[in-house]
Amino acid sequence: MNRHELRAERLVAGYGDRMILDGISLEIPANKISVIIGANGSGKSTLLKALTRIIRPVSGEIRLDGKPLHAYPSKRLARIIGLLPQSPVVPEGITVADLVGRGRFPHQSLFGTWSKKDYEAVAEAMEIMDIANLAHRHVDELSGGQRQRVWIAMALAQQTDILFLDEPTTFLDITYQIEILDLLTDLNRRYGKTIVMVMHDINLSVRYADYLFAMREGRLVAEGRPSEVVTSGLIKDVFGLDAVIVRDPVSGAPSVVPKGRYHNGAGGIASRESGYAADWQAAGQAPKGKAEEGAATVTAVKAGS
Amino acid sequence: MSTLAIELVRRARLRQRSRWTAVTAALAVAAVALCCAMLMLGNTIYPVRDVAAVLLGEEVKGAAFAVRTIRLPRMLAGLFAGFAFGVSGYVFQTMLRNPLANPNVIGITAGSSAAAVFCIVVLQAGRGVTSAAAVIAGLLTVLVIYGLARGRTFSVGRMILVGIGIQAMCNSAITYLLLIAREYQLPAAVRWLTGSLNGIRMEELSWLIASVLIFTPVIVLLSRPLQMLELGEQTAVSLGVRTDRTRVALIVGAVVLSAAATAVTGPIAAVAFLAGPIAVRLAGTARANVIPAGLVGAALVLAADLVGQFAFPVKFPVGILTGIIGAPYLLYLIVRMNRKGEL
Numbered sequence: 001m002n003r004h005e006l007r008a009e010r011l012v013a014g015y016g017d018r019m020i021l022d023g024i025s026l027e028i029p030a031n032k033i034s035v036i037i038g039a040n041g042s043g044k045s046t047l048l049k050a051l052t053r054i055i056r057p058v059s060g061e062i063r064l065d066g067k068p069l070h071a072y073p074s075k076r077l078a079r080i081i082g083l084l085p086q087s088p089v090v091p092e093g094i095t096v097a098d099l100v101g102r103g104r105f106p107h108q109s110l111f112g113t114w115s116k117k118d119y120e121a122v123a124e125a126m127e128i129m130d131i132a133n134l135a136h137r138h139v140d141e142l143s144g145g146q147r148q149r150v151w152i153a154m155a156l157a158q159q160t161d162i163l164f165l166d167e168p169t170t171f172l173d174i175t176y177q178i179e180i181l182d183l184l185t186d187l188n189r190r191y192g193k194t195i196v197m198v199m200h201d202i203n204l205s206v207r208y209a210d211y212l213f214a215m216r217e218g219r220l221v222a223e224g225r226p227s228e229v230v231t232s233g234l235i236k237d238v239f240g241l242d243a244v245i246v247r248d249p250v251s252g253a254p255s256v257v258p259k260g261r262y263h264n265g266a267g268g269i270a271s272r273e274s275g276y277a278a279d280w281q282a283a284g285q286a287p288k289g290k291a292e293e294g295a296a297t298v299t300a301v302k303a304g305s
Numbered sequence: 306m307s308t309l310a311i312e313l314v315r316r317a318r319l320r321q322r323s324r325w326t327a328v329t330a331a332l333a334v335a336a337v338a339l340c341c342a343m344l345m346l347g348n349t350i351y352p353v354r355d356v357a358a359v360l361l362g363e364e365v366k367g368a369a370f371a372v373r374t375i376r377l378p379r380m381l382a383g384l385f386a387g388f389a390f391g392v393s394g395y396v397f398q399t400m401l402r403n404p405l406a407n408p409n410v411i412g413i414t415a416g417s418s419a420a421a422v423f424c425i426v427v428l429q430a431g432r433g434v435t436s437a438a439a440v441i442a443g444l445l446t447v448l449v450i451y452g453l454a455r456g457r458t459f460s461v462g463r464m465i466l467v468g469i470g471i472q473a474m475c476n477s478a479i480t481y482l483l484l485i486a487r488e489y490q491l492p493a494a495v496r497w498l499t500g501s502l503n504g505i506r507m508e509e510l511s512w513l514i515a516s517v518l519i520f521t522p523v524i525v526l527l528s529r530p531l532q533m534l535e536l537g538e539q540t541a542v543s544l545g546v547r548t549d550r551t552r553v554a555l556i557v558g559a560v561v562l563s564a565a566a567t568a569v570t571g572p573i574a575a576v577a578f579l580a581g582p583i584a585v586r587l588a589g590t591a592r593a594n595v596i597p598a599g600l601v602g603a604a605l606v607l608a609a610d611l612v613g614q615f616a617f618p619v620k621f622p623v624g625i626l627t628g629i630i631g632a633p634y635l636l637y638l639i640v641r642m643n644r645k646g647e648l
Contacts, residue, residue: 054539078545085539089402091532094590097317105533106545112529114318123310132310135317158544 001161001192003030004065004080006051011060013050019058020046022218028162031192033185035205038215039239044198045086045166047215051196052083052164078106082160084151086167090139096150097135100126103157125156129183145176152183162194163187170200177201181208202239206230207251214238230254321591328588332600336384339607343380344372346615374507382505382570383606383623385513387580388521389566391602392595394577395584396524396559399535399593400552401461404638407577408443408563411468414572415475416446417564418497422479425494426486436512436568443564446471447556500573500624502610509569516565520558521599527555528593573624575631576602605630 006028014020020043028034028051036044049055051062053069062069064080072080082103090099103125104118126132129149134142139150148168155163168184169177185208187193199205205212206226214222214229216238222229235243241258248255344356351359351368358365359372394407408414420442424430430438450471454464479497486494492504524531530551533541541548563577580602584594587601609626 049539052539052543054542074542074547075545078543081543083539083543085537085543087537088540089535089537091399091402091535091590093585095317095321097314098321098590099536101314101318102533102536102544105529108529110526110529119311119314123307123314126314127307127310132313135313136320164543 001031001194004161004194005030006062006064006081006162006194008047008051008062009060011047011050011057011062013046013055013057013060015046015055020218021050021057023060024215024218024220025060026213026220026223028194028196029211031188031194032210033188033195033208034197034211034213035209036196036198036213036215037202037205037238042215042238043218044215046218047213048083048164048166048196048198052081053077054083054085075106078158078160080160081162081164082155082158083164084155084166084168086170088151090147092140094139095135096126096131096137096139096142097122099139099150100131100153100157103154106158121159122157125153128156128187129153144172145179148172148176148180149183152180156187160193162196165195165197167198167200169204177204184208202235202256203248206255207248207253226253230256318591321589325588325591325597329597329600332584332587332597332604336600336603336607339604339611340380340384342611343383343607344376346611347371347376378505378507378510379502379610380607381507381510381514382502383610384603385510385517386502386566386570386573387576387603387606388599389513389517389562389602390573390577390606391580391584392521392524392599393559393563393566394579394602395581395594395598396531396555397577398581399531400555401464402535402537403461403465404578404582405465405642406461407581408559409572409575409577410472410635411450411465412470412472412475413443413446413450413468413560414563414567414577415472415479417443417567418572419475419478419482421568422482422494422497426482426490429490432509433512436565439568440561440564443560443567444557446475447560496571496622498571498624499622499628500571501622502570502606503622505569513565513569516561520562521595524555524558524562525593525595527551527558528595531555531595532590532593570606571624573606574628575634576605576627579627579631579634580605 007026009025011021011024012019022043024047036047038044046055050057056070064072064077069077100122101114101118104114104121105112107118107121108114123132126135129152131146131149131153134146134150139147142150152165152168155165165184169180172180181204184195184197188195209226212223212226212229213220214234221237222234230245232243232245235241235245235256242264243256243258245254246257247253341353341356344360345351345353349367349371351372355365355368356372359369360377390408394409397407397411398404417439420438421435424435424438428434450464450468454460454467483491483494483498495501496503530541530546533544533546534548534551536544538548566573580598581594584597584601588594588597605627606623609630610623613621613623613626
């Protein structure tokens with residue numbers, strides 16, 4: 001994968017007269033997994049749409065390798081930046097091979113004749129996503145998890161160095177969520193693909209991200225490595241939620257345990273400000289089954305919804 | 306990657322492609338057969354030999370007049386209008402990703418019809434002016450519908466509802482114009498209500514044939530971007546389709562086709578609406594179904610006209626028969642979409 005520099009400067013964008021992004025400047029770290037987090041309406045999807053030229057910024061600029069995004073011919077840009085939208089449309093009766101093959105559009109001529117490269121790219125994408133044996137199946141017959149793998153395979157067949165995904169795990173069961181996120185991590189670690197995702201689940205975001213962008217009301221409030229930026233102060237700031245930050249016993253990443261009116265954590269594990277709970281003593285003393293249950297609950301918590 | 310995966314992809318693709326090619330060829334054969342039937346059948350049945358001789362310019366007693374002046378224009382009108390309606394409907398349905406979105410349902414055909422009736426009844430205009438007015442009115446109707454339907458964000462559902470309203474207005478205008486029409490104008494004007502192939506003369510066809518020959522290739526050239534638009538606006542943009550430009554070109558092509566056909570045959574009910582889904586069901590999605598949809602449209606019109614002419618003691622105009630097929634399908638679609646929550 002090539003290294004690309006994608007930068008936004010003082011980005012203002014929105015829909016019609018309603019501005020959502022309020023002067024955002026950022027640089028997407030190359031060859032890393034970045035996750036954009038924020039409450040509903042904070043502008044994270046809008047930011048993703050602006051960075052992938054779905055919507056045009058009102059002011060400010062996005063530059064790819066120093067050149068403004070809109071100065072690129074559209075097909076050339078489509079060979080560098082790919083996007084998997086939140087709810088892509090499955091045409092009725094389309095087969096898996098056909099749908100994945102459509103990812104080759106920016107590489108083909110007007111007539112869409114397939115070269116050897118096209119076959120190889122489609123086969124490789126399907127193999128990575130482990131759907132090669134579904135090639136002839138109709139997409140509308142597949143399960144949600146399989147379908148999402150087909151869509152990611154389509155985006156892979158496009159062979160872009162940068163891939164954006166808008167909530168790739170939202171409608172999936174927890175098992176598929178982990179499966180999809182692991183596959184995306186494979187892509188990043190093995191091929192160096194730059195991945196940028198919008199995600200709802202704060203704990204999965206923190207676990208899988210190399211780099212976090214936290215948004216509130218159209219502005220960037222924090223960015224950096226999860227272990228550096230995730231604090232109860234940030235969660236309060238971004239989601240307006242009181243939470244305790246503990247250490248995810250599985251990945252070692254910070255993990256957000258939200259408080260609420262019924263569960264406010266009096267006498268619980270110490271918050272991040274006072275350091276991680278002393279080596280998870282509390283969890284260690286608890287019966288084993290209970291500790292595992294607890295970890296699973298933490299992961300499944302949806303923030304901001 | 307493994308050669309096995311490549312082989313699986315190759316096989317899946319080949320299977321889809323061969324099916325598409327076979328279905329398209331079969332549809333072409335069916336359309337040609339129906340064309341032959343249109344030329345052979347009538348008050349007198351002429352054998353293929355006589356029909357062929359007449360078409361080659363020989364004078365065959367009796368057959369020459371019937372075939373050349375009556376049956377050939379009727380057949381060509383059915384063929385080209387059906388093709389145009391089919392392509393136009395398919396383009397709208399695919400581009401807007403909604404089977405209800407087609408020139409019939411969203412009122413473009415009604416707009417063209419109203420303009421044509423106005424030209425005939427009020428302006429007493431000739432064919433050329435009538436056709437041109439129908440095309441322009443079709444394009445204007447699209448603009449009006451689009452203008453009324455765009456709110457903060459574009460919604461296909463809203464566009465369809467606005468279109469149904471516009472269609473009701475156009476139809477009431479047509480009814481009014483028919484009420485004030487002179488008696489001798491009625492046969493020509495009534496066509497605008499149901500669509501019919503009766504009494505079409507050769508010289509009326511040139512606009513329609515020219516439109517089909519020009520705009521079908523344009524739409525075929527845009528059919529790959531059209532397939533990408535089918536995946537949703539965002540996916541299409543990220544695949545490098547210039548969506549605005551493509552959409553405008555496709556809409557202009559589809560509207561000209563449907564308006565040119567409407568100007569000749571009137572709004573033949575439901576053809577634009579049925580052809581696309583039938584073609585997709587038969588041919589699959591390996592390629593864009595522009596040509597298959599056109600062929601299905603042509604076959605539908607020709608078959609319905611043959612049935613209307615010969616199956617009953619009374620002759621029915623083609624639009625009545627296609628309407629009879631179309632109405633239940635519309636109900637089925639609405640029920641199904643309602644269940645899926647797409648409406």
